[in-house]
Amino acid sequence: MSKYVALNNDTALSYVQELGQFFPANAELSCYEFGDGNLNLVFRIQDTENRSVILKQALPYARCVGESWPLTLDRARIEASVLKKHGDVCPEHTAQVLHHNSELAVTILEDLGDMAILRGELNQGNTFKYLGTHVATYLARTSFFYSDFYLSAAEKKALVQEFTNPELCSITEDLFFDDPYRVNERNNYPQALEDQVSLLRDNQALLINIAQLKSKFFSSPQTLLHGDVHTGSVFVSEKDTKFIDPEFGFFGPIGFDLGSFIGNLLLNYCAQNGRVTEAPKRRDLHSYLLNTISICLQTFEQQWLTLARTHTNDLSFQAPGYAEQFLQAVLQDTMGYCGTELIRRTIGLAHVTDIDEIEDDVKRLAVQKQTLLLGEQLILNAKSCHSTDDFYQLIISFVH
Ligand SMILES: Nc1ncnc2c1ncn2[C@@H]1O[C@H](COP(=O)(O)OP(=O)(O)O)[C@@H](O)[C@H]1O
Ligand SMILES: CSC[C@H]1O[C@H](OP(=O)(O)O)[C@H](O)[C@@H]1O
Numbered sequence: 526m527s528k529y530v531a532l533n534n535d536t537a538l539s540y541v542q543e544l545g546q547f548f549p550a551n552a553e554l555s556c557y558e559f560g561d562g563n564l565n566l567v568f569r570i571q572d573t574e575n576r577s578v579i580l581k582q583a584l585p586y587a588r589c590v591g592e593s594w595p596l597t598l599d600r601a602r603i604e605a606s607v608l609k610k611h612g613d614v615c616p617e618h619t620a621q622v623l624h625h626n627s628e629l630a631v632t633i634l635e636d637l638g639d640m641a642i643l644r645g646e647l648n649q650g651n652t653f654k655y656l657g658t659h660v661a662t663y664l665a666r667t668s669f670f671y672s673d674f675y676l677s678a679a680e681k682k683a684l685v686q687e688f689t690n691p692e693l694c695s696i697t698e699d700l701f702f703d704d705p706y707r708v709n710e711r712n713n714y715p716q717a718l719e720d721q722v723s724l725l726r727d728n729q730a731l732l733i734n735i736a737q738l739k740s741k742f743f744s745s746p747q748t749l750l751h752g753d754v755h756t757g758s759v760f761v762s763e764k765d766t767k768f769i770d771p772e773f774g775f776f777g778p779i780g781f782d783l784g785s786f787i788g789n790l791l792l793n794y795c796a797q798n799g800r801v802t803e804a805p806k807r808r809d810l811h812s813y814l815l816n817t818i819s820i821c822l823q824t825f826e827q828q829w830l831t832l833a834r835t836h837t838n839d840l841s842f843q844a845p846g847y848a849e850q851f852l853q854a855v856l857q858d859t860m861g862y863c864g865t866e867l868i869r870r871t872i873g874l875a876h877v878t879d880i881d882e883i884e885d886d887v888k889r890l891a892v893q894k895q896t897l898l899l900g901e902q903l904i905l906n907a908k909s910c911h912s913t914d915d916f917y918q919l920i921i922s923f924v925h
Pocket of ligand 1: 579
């Protein structure tokens, strides 16, 4: 099978069987589709001995909208290639690619089904001790080893070309930086939020900051980003953390991935106000989330600076103090992008279940007001943040 055709349970099973790589020849296989993301098909193929693989296939359109939103199949190549590149420098936190077919837009991945998607776990009030350290390790290693600090100029330029991802970047550009700040039919928020949304649209200082963040997203190819680091892209268990789904990957500003992740922890923090009624349980979850953010920021900074001190190949970039200065700017970007994630997930097209599952309208609205305010303040105050502690203190001052 080589020309593109969308697979179903039967053809996905045959495809894996014909590869003959993952199961014994006489294995009795079954297959079902269970994707719950916005864009793609995800099948599990398993035998009777508990062996299994995941087959992910891109459709020529966005699954959540349908054929009226055509979308490049090339995103499957990008996703598999980012996973391989990130796996080369951080195998412990990257889902393993077992096979890829660009024509069919099919990728076969290790089955992480014995772990769980982080968003659902946080929504249920479950916590993971190593989450902050693991995410920081993944983001520090992947962002450092694909940056100009480490790669030669020629290697970097070739990779920037290989990972040019205009259609998926355009979705992010629209959803993060345009839609929430103007009237657009894709936006999705309750009428009761209209006054606060109008104030955002009229806030000139905010709009300038959004323009600067968008400009950096367009033209700051600092590293090979994952491009969609939300809590639905992270598998967790008590001991392990693994990233999936980097189809939005491209060379962009380092702060985008870290900011998106922290934004998702803050969305969950605010959502817990509407989800958990017992105050002590809510307090524990809040302090876990804040502690995880603090660990993540500090570990990212420590690991990045250690890598810069020990592995910087570029001669100019070895200048004493340059890595620290570079990282301070990354931190300010992180805070800005974190704010844009909070805002776009509250009033834009793609929401989060953390908030949408809150049944009580009054409680949900209070959470939405908090995420909008927090997002706005993070963006407005990003440039006055000079250290990870400044960033952390600012978060505390708006969530307490
Ligand atoms: N490697 C994997 N192992 C187990 N389940 C997976 C794996 N990859 C994806 N899934 C499941 O499929 C769902 C959708 O996958 P995702 O990559 O997020 O799709 P999309 O690109 O459509 O957002 C995930 O939430 C998860 O439940
Ligand atoms: C129509 S794409 C909207 C949204 O969905 C993506 O997330 P995922 O595919 O992981 O569910 C990404 O965050 C996009 O912004």
